[in-house]
Amino acid sequence: MGGSFKIGRAFGIEIKVHWTFFLLLAFFAFLGYRDSGDPLTALVTAAIIVALFFCVLLHEFGHSLVAQRLGIEVPDITLLPIGGLARLKTLPEKPWDEVKIAIAGPLVNVVLAPIFFGLALLLGANLLNPANILEGAGSLGEVLVYLGYINVILAVFNLIPAFPMDGGRVLRGLLATRFGPVRATEISSGVGQFFAIAFFLIGLVLGNFILLLIAVFIFFGASGETQIVRQRELDFPVVDEDGRLAGIITRKEILSAAHSPDRYTSVRDLMKTDVPTISPDADLFTDGYRILQESGLRALPVVDDGELVGMLTIDDVGQASLLRDLRKQQY
Ligand SMILES: [Zn+2]
Numbered sequence: 210m211g212g213s214f215k216i217g218r219a220f221g222i223e224i225k226v227h228w229t230f231f232l233l234l235a236f237f238a239f240l241g242y243r244d245s246g247d248p249l250t251a252l253v254t255a256a257i258i259v260a261l262f263f264c265v266l267l268h269e270f271g272h273s274l275v276a277q278r279l280g281i282e283v284p285d286i287t288l289l290p291i292g293g294l295a296r297l298k299t300l301p302e303k304p305w306d307e308v309k310i311a312i313a314g315p316l317v318n319v320v321l322a323p324i325f326f327g328l329a330l331l332l333g334a335n336l337l338n339p340a341n342i343l344e345g346a347g348s349l350g351e352v353l354v355y356l357g358y359i360n361v362i363l364a365v366f367n368l369i370p371a372f373p374m375d376g377g378r379v380l381r382g383l384l385a386t387r388f389g390p391v392r393a394t395e396i397s398s399g400v401g402q403f404f405a406i407a408f409f410l411i412g413l414v415l416g417n418f419i420l421l422l423i424a425v426f427i428f429f430g431a432s433g434e435t436q437i438v439r440q441r442e443l444d445f446p447v448v449d450e451d452g453r454l455a456g457i458i459t460r461k462e463i464l465s466a467a468h469s470p471d472r473y474t475s476v477r478d479l480m481k482t483d484v485p486t487i488s489p490d491a492d493l494f495t496d497g498y499r500i501l502q503e504s505g506l507r508a509l510p511v512v513d514d515g516e517l518v519g520m521l522t523i524d525d526v527g528q529a530s531l532l533r534d535l536r537k538q539q540y
Pocket residue numbers: 268269272314315367375
């Protein structure tokens with residue numbers, strides 16, 4: 210992510226902090242100073258925020274270490290003011306792997322919360338009396354109670370089934386074992402967007418800016434992920450020995466074959482033969498886009514003199530038209 214500083218490395222994963230995180234620290238230090246007039250209180254308040262984000266970092270390591278064990282590379286973890294972000298090189302293919310990776314983060318907080326509460330009790334703190342960090346830090350015991358509650362909130366909040374939050378990923382993984390990845394993502398994105406709208410309204414009513422930010426994050430995260438998963442499912446061209454296009458197979462055909470395996474025995478029985486094609490010299494926007502729209506296909510075989518030379522996808526045309534529009538705006 211742009212604007213991030215590398216601050217360390219553990220288990221082969223780079224730890225980065227986005228620059229806006231320092232704004233957050235400065236903001237809380239300012240609040241600490243404003244209410245106490247004491248620079249030391251400002252430092253303590255900032256230190257508590259650092260401790261809070263250390264819990265967020267451990268949460269992200271929960272996801273990352275399980276992902277690594279399942280063979281997925283994790284290049285870096287970035288801390289942002291709204292939370293952490295572990296970047297996985299690839300998305301888990303197996304639904305159960307996604308469930309394991311998603312649940313590992315909140316589990317870290319489930320383990321941390323009683324540790325903080327226990328330490329606070331040892332220091333003689335009252336568990337019903339967490340530090341109010343906006344009004345000076347209070348005793349160390351009260352700070353530990355506060356961090357205990359922070360971990361409870363991190364666990365509960367992340368497990369809300371609002372895709373792409375952890376709970377939403379757990380939901381998608383569980384649904385995918387029954388309905389397949391695309392349908393599972395569509396359902397959990399829908400649930401996620403419902404939560405996003407609810408959070409947005411609650412955020413408006415309470416005037417809570419963080420909740421509004423999270424709502425926007427969930428809303429766009431959910432729709433973005435649906436597109437990534439859809440792109441994975443392309444239409445496949447079928448060619449004969451001479452490289453000539455014989456037909457194509459789409460997801461629909463594969464699904465119908467899966468439902469009645471006795472009706473189809475070979476690819477030939479299954480494939481669509483009357484498919485539109487396009488020449489490499491055809492115009493991308495007038496011809497390519499129109500034929501894709503009319504046929505309802507997601508990928509169009511590009512045929513040169515009867516031979517299959519490539520596939521033109523809806524996404525290719527979409528990206529090209531986006532770039533074209535950008536150029537128009539620039540010049
Ligand atoms: Zn998480």
